[in-house]
Amino acid sequence: MKKLKITSFFLVMILILAACGGGNNESASGTNFPTKSLELIVPYSAGGGTDAVARSFADIAKDELGRAIAVVNREGGGGAVGMQTGINSKADGYTLTVVTVELLTLPHSGLAQFSHEDLKPIALLNEDPAAITVRSDAPWDTVEEFIEDAKNKSLKVGNSGTGAIWHLAASAFEREVGVELNHVPFDGAAPAVTALLGGHIDAVAVSPAEVHTQVEAGDLKVLAVMTDNRVDSLPDVPTLKEGGIDLSIGTWRGVAAPKDIPDAEAKKLEEAFAVAAQSDEFKSTLDKFGLGYRYENSEGFSELLKSQDDIFSELIPSLDLN
Structure with a gap:
């Protein structure tokens, strides 16, 4: 009888270990994930x-x-x-x-x-992130100056198409700072940047990468980036949050x-x-x-x-x- 009880005990333990995965590397769902390509x-x-x-x-x-x-x-x-x-x-x-x-x-x-x-x-x-970018000879050297001017006149801001992310970013910026911008849609960011270089619009709200070449060449300058932390490619450009504008978008x-x-x-x-x-x-x-x-x-x-x-x-x- 004693031997039977011991044998039964070990059988129960084996079943319990099997149900729990037996101490192997299986996941909770019972597979050694991944077992095949993804x-x-x-x-x-x-x-x-x-x-x-x-x-x-x-x-x-x-x-x-x-x-x-x-x-x-x-x-x-x-x-x-x-x-x-x-x-x-x-x-x-x-x-x-x-x-x-x-x-x-x-x-x-x-x-x-x-x-x-x-x-x-x-x-x-x-x-x-979105970045407020203007021509290098523009009258604004800070985003605060840009905002102040936008309160008194209609500034044209180019984007990559109505409803696209850079249009939404500029619209969010507009609402956050309490100004009314003249949004000008283009078929992509590149045409918007070209229009800015030609003086047809006042600014763009595209990514730093999309203006990097022109900024490096001295043709454009970035006033602010819409993110929590400064971007590595533009270490001297402040974020909107540094100026008290709580907006991060891109x-x-x-x-x-x-x-x-x-x-x-x-x-x-x-x-x-x-x-x-x-x-x-x-x-x-x-x-x-x-x-x-x-x-x-x-x-x-x-x-x-x-x-x-x-x-x-x-x-x-x-x-x-x-």
Whole structure:
């Protein structure tokens, strides 16, 4: 009888250990994640900036995960098609999506039915804030002087298209400082910068990268950047927050998973992506393409999404873009 009890005890312990994973490296969902290659959806066409960033990041991150990461382009709808595809994918950690600021702007513009809450943020990879840029011979040397002049006259500010991020950034700036600007849309940031150089408009609110060459040449000057911290490429240019203007807005790229991804898989991805995103190799890629760097983990990325979604939820409906 005693021998039978001992045998029964060990059988019970074996069953318990088996149910708990037996002390192996399995995740909470019962898999040695990842056991196969992953897919990274890029919601824009191949060859663009977002695609280039995604492919470089995937190539670096695969070494951290020990599995290949295939980049798949799902363009359409200004990013809506690819992001919706990512949202609808199986929440097992094997399908991820590169998300951009359009994750927030498209829904509030009535161009998509999803929400940032439909995804689980994993890592923020880059950020390019809006910057108030004028000609080098303009009468303003500070953003405060620019604002004061804008209170008394209609200043023309170029953007990359009505409803695009640089139009939204200039509109947010306008509301925050209490002025009325004359917004002039162009088919992209480059034509807007050309118009500024030609004296056809007074300023642009595009990214520092998009005016870097002209600033270096002495043709343009940046009065302020719309971000929490000064950007490395313009260390002498103050942020709006330094002048008491609480506005941080721009474009960015990050990686997200379907919202119901198991915690264990999400954690494994976050840890691997943290190493890849902060590597010198990835930072060099961003420098090569003239893109700004900013890494945030899942929590920090979530906070960014929430804060900027609050801005766009009020701003975009007020602009009557439809």
